[in-house]
Amino acid sequence: MYIAHTIAELRDHLAAFKRPAFVPTMGNLHDGHLALVKQAKPLGDVTVASIFVNRLQFLPHEDFDTYPRTWDSDCEKLRTAGCDVLFAPDEKALYPEPQTCKVHPDPALADILEGHFRPGFFIGVCTVVMKLFQCVQPRVAVFGKKDYQQLMMIRHMVRQFALPIEIVGSETFRADDGLALSSRNGYLSESERAEAVQLSKALKAMAEAVRAGERDLAAIEARAMQMLTQRGWQPDYLVLRRRADLQAPAAGEPLVALAAARLGSTRLIDNLEIDTPAS
Numbered sequence: 294m295y296i297a298h299t300i301a302e303l304r305d306h307l308a309a310f311k312r313p314a315f316v317p318t319m320g321n322l323h324d325g326h327l328a329l330v331k332q333a334k335p336l337g338d339v340t341v342a343s344i345f346v347n348r349l350q351f352l353p354h355e356d357f358d359t360y361p362r363t364w365d366s367d368c369e370k371l372r373t374a375g376c377d378v379l380f381a382p383d384e385k386a387l388y389p390e391p392q393t394c395k396v397h398p399d400p401a402l403a404d405i406l407e408g409h410f411r412p413g414f415f416i417g418v419c420t421v422v423m424k425l426f427q428c429v430q431p432r433v434a435v436f437g438k439k440d441y442q443q444l445m446m447i448r449h450m451v452r453q454f455a456l457p458i459e460i461v462g463s464e465t466f467r468a469d470d471g472l473a474l475s476s477r478n479g480y481l482s483e484s485e486r487a488e489a490v491q492l493s494k495a496l497k498a499m500a501e502a503v504r505a506g507e508r509d510l511a512a513i514e515a516r517a518m519q520m521l522t523q524r525g526w527q528p529d530y531l532v533l534r535r536r537a538d539l540q541a542p543a544a545g546e547p548l549v550a551l552a553a554a555r556l557g558s559t560r561l562i563d564n565l566e567i568d569t570p571a572s
């Protein structure tokens with residue numbers, strides 16, 4: 294696996310290829326990330342991953358400084374997964390001057406849910422992804438559905454700027470008990486880790502209620518909220534939205550249940566696409 298630490302090194306190396314398939318990450322890699330790399334492999338003539346903890350998408354009180362950085366094991370995992378190129382710039386290499394020119398994504402999608410609770414988050418994400426896209430110039434890029442709104446945001450950005458990049462969404466990789474794998478799961482204590490499964494259970498209960506034909510979506514959301522709150526969680530949101538734009542659904546529209554909640558000091562997100570439309 295070739296490791297590029299600068300944009301120049303990356304461009305020199307990738308000049309020999311026509312169809313890079315790209316997986317951007319913030320490192321501390323787990324099997325969910327590796328599934329993305331394996332999915333990317335047959336889609337291009339070279340598989341590129343990036344590791345960059347992007348300061349622009351963290352609020353001042355968030356975990357930028359403590360975000361787990363596990364360089365040696367990340368490299369080993371990427372090699373084993375068959376990654377060909379790792380782009381791992383430091384902040385000076387990717388942002389040699391303050392990044393004052395930013396991508397401002399559509400507020401209708403960027404300012405709700407994650408964007409509401411993490412103001413500016415999607416400006417930071419879209420700006421770094423746009424920049425990484427300029428560096429790698431991929432033909433295809435793979436993102437996880439675990440970060441559902443992020444995937445939608447990137448698809449929208451790519452469409453609006455007519456970027457010649459196919460965006461592939463990869464199914465959420467879960468632990469045996471149903472917890473979505475996430476780097477931030479590493480912050481959980483042993484007892485919190487056992488409790489963490491309740492987030493996906495709350496989403497499943499919402500999906501079951503929709504499947505059973507319950508029409509009052511607000512009541513379904515309120516029950517899920519109460520269930521987690523009673524167990525000591527602090528939910529930011531637990532909602533049923535239409536898949537097209539994550540707005541309030543009307544009858545007959547395909548749904549997705551989305552959640553973000555804090556367990557102790559760890560904030561987890563998850564979501565579930567629901568086969569049955571709103572009734």
Ligand SMILES: Nc1ncnc2c1ncn2[C@@H]1O[C@H](COP(=O)(O)OP(=O)(O)OP(=O)(O)O)[C@@H](O)[C@H]1O
Nearest residue numbers: 318319320325436437439440465466474475476477
């Ligand atoms: N369990 C998972 N299944 C599928 N894709 C995932 C999973 N976890 C992360 N990804 C995807 O991997 C890419 C990089 O994500 P990132 O490095 O932020 O990992 P993360 O585990 O989501 O970290 P965090 O805990 O900080 O949210 C994103 O496209 C993300 O959606």
Ligand SMILES: CC(C)(CO)[C@@H](O)C(=O)[O-]
Nearest residue numbers: 317318319347418421440
């Ligand atoms: C897409 C991304 C790598 C941008 O920093 C990050 O938001 C992530 O890891 O999901």
Ligand code: BAL
Nearest residue numbers: 319350351418440443
């Ligand atoms: N996994 C999305 C990146 C973030 O939470 O900062």
